Amino acid sequence: xxxxxxxxxxxxxxxxxxxxxxxxxxxxxxxxxxxxxxxxxxxxxxxxxxxxxxxxxxxxxxxxxxxxxxxxxxxxxxxxxxxxxxxxxxxxxxxxxxxxxxxxxxxxxxxxxxxxxxxxxxxxxxxxxxxxxxxxxxxxxxxxxxxxxxxxxxxxxxxxxxxxxxxxxxxxxxxxxxxxxxxxxxxxxxxxxxxxxxxxxxxxxxxxxxxxxxxxxxxxxxxxxxxxxxxxxxxxxxxxxxxxxxxxxxxxxxxxxxxxxxxxxxxxxxxxxxxxxxxxxxxxxxxxx
Ligand code: RIB
Ligand code: CA
Numbered sequence: 001x002x003x004x005x006x007x008x009x010x011x012x013x014x015x016x017x018x019x020x021x022x023x024x025x026x027x028x029x030x031x032x033x034x035x036x037x038x039x040x041x042x043x044x045x046x047x048x049x050x051x052x053x054x055x056x057x058x059x060x061x062x063x064x065x066x067x068x069x070x071x072x073x074x075x076x077x078x079x080x081x082x083x084x085x086x087x088x089x090x091x092x093x094x095x096x097x098x099x100x101x102x103x104x105x106x107x108x109x110x111x112x113x114x115x116x117x118x119x120x121x122x123x124x125x126x127x128x129x130x131x132x133x134x135x136x137x138x139x140x141x142x143x144x145x146x147x148x149x150x151x152x153x154x155x156x157x158x159x160x161x162x163x164x165x166x167x168x169x170x171x172x173x174x175x176x177x178x179x180x181x182x183x184x185x186x187x188x189x190x191x192x193x194x195x196x197x198x199x200x201x202x203x204x205x206x207x208x209x210x211x212x213x214x215x216x217x218x219x220x221x222x223x224x225x226x227x228x229x230x231x232x233x234x235x236x237x238x239x240x241x242x243x244x245x246x247x248x249x250x251x252x253x254x255x256x257x258x259x260x261x262x263x264x265x266x267x268x269x270x271x272x273x274x275x276x277x278x279x280x281x282x283x284x285x286x287x288x289x
Contacts, residue, residue: 002026003232004105006059007225008033008118008159009043010071010079011209015202016143016225017047019284020115022233027105028056029098033118033162034071035079037061041095043080046087051288059098059122063163071158074212081208085201098122103130111138115232117225119159120144124166127173134173143228145181145245145258147268153256157182160247161256167247177266179245180228181258184238184269188227188278189213189220202285226281231269237277241270 002024007013008031017025028048030040037058044056062068075081103126106112114137116123127134144159144167152158160167170177195206213221231238244264248257260268 001109003113003115004029004102006031006114006116006118006122007044008035008079009040009047010034010075010225011081011205012223012225013117014043014047014080014205015223015281015285016115016117016229017053018051018288019226019229019233019281021051021053022284025053027054027101029059029102029122030056030095031059031118031122032061032068032070033159034075035077036068036070038092039078042089042092043078045090045092049090050087056095057098057101058095060125063119063121064124064165064169069162071152080205081211082201083204083207083211085204087201099125099129102126103133106130106133106136109136112136113138113232114140115229116140116142116144117228119162120166120170121163124163124169127175128169131173134175137175139176139178140170141178141180141228141232143180143185143225145179146183147181147258147260148183150257151182155248155254156256157258160258164247164249164256167258168249171245171247174265177245178231178240179258179266179268180231181268184272185224185227186222187272187274188223188281190223190278190282191220194278194282198285199288202288206285223278223281226284227277230277230280234280237273237280238269239271240267242266243268
């Protein structure tokens with residue numbers, strides 16, 4: 001049995017899926033985030049056609065409370081910056097809705113593993129609509145949150161602040177979450193020499209992603225979503241701590257800040273072999289040639 005991937009289909013999401021496919025991908029649901037949902041859908045249709053993944057299903061185009069916060073300011077309107085090449089475009093078409101597809105998949109599982117790479121809106125909607133299926137979720141491995149400095153605001157990581165109430169819903173329903181937050185991801189850095197040998201179009205796509213870091217005067221760019229995929233594929237490269245997790249919903253300045261306290265039902269990354277995780281992530285990009 002494979003995993004379910006919920007994604008906002010930026011470049012790092014694509015790299016994460018390429019690694020996660022080693023576990024088998026049972027389904028892919030789309031959520032707004034890196035870009036607005038039509039661009040997310042275009043990216044997903046292209047990726048699923050190129051790599052033979054299951055047809056994606058269409059999820060939320062806005063947060064539970066109605067806002068649509070995207071990362072277009074950094075990633076551009078497509079959500080996938082590139083130095084030139086990209087995956088071949090596929091004609092747009094309507095997709096099946098995410099909620100029944102997710103519920104149907106979850107219904108057949110007892111220890112379902114979900115890899116979440118964007119705002120948690122689809123998964124919160126799922127547990128609200130189908131509380132009877134909550135016990136079937138083994139774990140949501142989520143790239144999101146910040147135990148230190150944020151990236152979208154001073155205190156908040158993008159996937160967390162794009163729908164903070166969604167995380168609050170999952171926490172209130174007792175869903176187990178392994179949170180791969182910004183701090184461990186910042187230790188897994190790609191530089192020019194890592195992407196130069198990649199096959200196209202991944203070289204140009206990862207180049208566009210690397211340029212985000214270079215344009216800020218850094219020598220590299222942290223991998224985010226692939227680190228969460230790596231936790232599922234190669235847990236031996238990580239150590240985890242049990243924590244209690246909460247999210248700030250009230251203080252405007254700290255909105256979306258994830259708060260971690262010792263002991264609890266959730267887990268964060270306490271340590272990782274950063275070079276080995278980076279090499280594992282890069283190995284998945286090689287396989288695209
Ligand atoms: O903050 C990084 C996260 O925001 C990643 O998941 C990236 O793809 C965007 O969704
Ligand atoms: Ca993402």
